[in-house]
Amino acid sequence: MSRVTGGTWEQNIEGGPRLETMATVLMRTPSCLDQEAGAEELGRASERSCVHVGPAGQFPGCTATMLWFCNSANCQxxxxxxxxxxxxxxxxxxxLVEWRIWYMKDTLLYPxxxxxxxxxxxxxxRHRTNSTTTKFCYRYSYRDTFLPFEISMAQRFLLTASIFGFFGRAFNMFALRNMSMRIFEEDTYNSFVVSGILNIAAGVFNLIAVLQNNDAIINSQGIIFPPSLQMPFKPDVQEVGTAIQVAGIGVLPMLLTGMFSLFYKCPLYGQLHPGISEM
Incomplete structure (x- = not known):
């Protein structure tokens, strides 16, 4: 009896650690319900951080530059x-009229x-007296043939850029509406892409208009205005106006935001966690 009892006692001593180890493993191993709850929580976190943009395998992953940008919808x-x-x-x-500033001195032909x-x-x-200054403005028409190439092209570029920017805001608002309603579909991604393309195109058109007119000022190019304006072909001094500076400042945010919207794409939740997706 003592041997049996001792054998039993020895088996309990040896089996005790095994039973304790198995109990610890069972306690640390999550159940199926816990795994499903964890998968749902990670799925919600993935949706908050990355936009569901299309079928599986379409976008393998975010670029390193856009990884931070995908973390929150507030960035968009x-x-x-x-x-x-x-x-x-x-x-x-x-x-604005202050694209080019001409300073004209008194001559025999022009005041x-x-x-x-x-x-x-x-x-x-024009300064008539020490206390009075007269102002005369002339609006261009499509019949005017004296306008230089850079001004004619700037008219078209700026109008096109304004239209592109308007539609870019519309597509962006549609995409942000879907994000606020947690509608992560391919239409949301496509709206961001279209908005980015329109913003980049508008920024490029504005940049071309700014560079062309700035180059004309640097090279002191003249304009043959109508005789009624009493203006020389070239001024004595020509400077860059505030309108060019305003247009130049507006180019940078449009180009940057267009790039951000264009590259706003994230991997799917199943691609981030393939093991959880198979459960």
Missing amino acids: FSVFALATIGWILSSTSMG PGIACVGIFRVCVY
Whole structure:
């Protein structure tokens, strides 16, 4: 009995650690329900961080630059606000007349004054006396043939950029609406892509208009205005106006936000966690 008892006692001593180890494993191993709950929680976290953009395997993963950008939908709202500011600045520059500033001295043919040459009109300021200044503005028409190439192209580029920027805001608003309603479909991704393309195109058109007119100022290119304006072919001094600076500032946010919207794509949840997707 003692041997049996001792044998039993010895088996308990040896089997005790085994039973304790198995109990520890069972306690640490999650049940199927816990695994499913964890998968659902990770799925919700994945949806919050990355947009579901299409069928499996379509987008293998985010680029390193856009990884931070995919973490929160608030980033896209910030991009929308920044792109809107750039679009407003670029559109406002069209109505400003201070693209080129001409300083004209007194000559036998032309009186002294300052002229602001814009994209759609020109305004001439002349000092009649020490206390009075007259202002005369002339709006360009499609019949005017004296406009230089850079101004004619800037008219088309800026109008096109304004239209592209407007539709870019519309597509961006549609995509943000889907994100706020947690509708992560391919239409949401396509709207971001179209918005990015339109923003980049608008920024490029504005940039071309700014560079062409800035180059004309640097090279002191002249304009043959109508005789009624009493302006020389070239001024004595020609400077860059504030309108070019406003348009140039508006170019940067439109290009940057267009790139962010264009590359806003993330891997699917199943690709991030293939083991959980198979459960």
